[in-house]
Amino acid sequence: MITWSILIFLGALLVYVLFQMFKGSQGQKASPTAKTVNIPSTPPPPAGANVELTQARVGDVISIPGASSDFSDVDFTVDRRGAFEHLSRRWTDLSGEFRGERVYIEVQPGAEAQLMAITDPRRLTLPDVGLSEDALAGFDQKQDPNASITFEGREWFFESSREIGYFENEQGEGEGLYRWLFREQGGNRLLCVEKWEGEPFEARVAQRINPRDVTVFRAA
Helix, strand or coil, X not given: CHHHHHHHHHHHHHHHHHHHHHHHHHHHHHCCCCCCCCCCCCCCCCCCCCCCHHHCCCCCEEEECCCCCCCCCEEEEEEEEXXXXXXXXXXXXXXXXXXXXXXXXXEECCCCCEEEEECCCXXXXXXXXXXXXXXXXXXXXXXXXXXXXXXXXXXXXXXXXXXXXXXXXXXXXXXXXXXXXXXXCCCXXXXXXXXXXXXXXXXXXXXXXXXXXXXXXXXX
């Protein structure tokens, strides 16, 4: 009698254990499996629009927002690439045609890249900007950042004057020129006066632009 009671107890215990094991197995199957979460990556830049200015080459297209006289974008294809040099510093010169006129970009590399663009088609003489050779010689001698001239009814402060070299296609021995820069008070425009060897003085209105605002599209 006792033996049968033990057997019945053990049988019930085995059934209970098997039931719990089966229940646990079913619970594991019913639990949702871990899902892979796909975190969207940053969209890649437009094809061809991630070229550094200093790496732009002939055939590439450069876009400068709001740089024309009517504040529309200046878009031009680079057809010339040269370099300027002063002492041990060298920077890139890029040029092309926009609306039938030649435009220029000078970009100096570095942690804080600097960009000067000439998109104003005017080619001015010294009398046009109220200067003379003697006045330029005086600016050159004094190097006074507080000295200024008046042009277009605004004050333009002397910024620098120096001799620099230009290297067409970034090759050869280079050609010398002398350059004076005047900065418009409260603005980003520059008055750039140059004297190339064998050429008359010429003044151009340029502007400083944030290099991050300029886009280079690589030619196909």
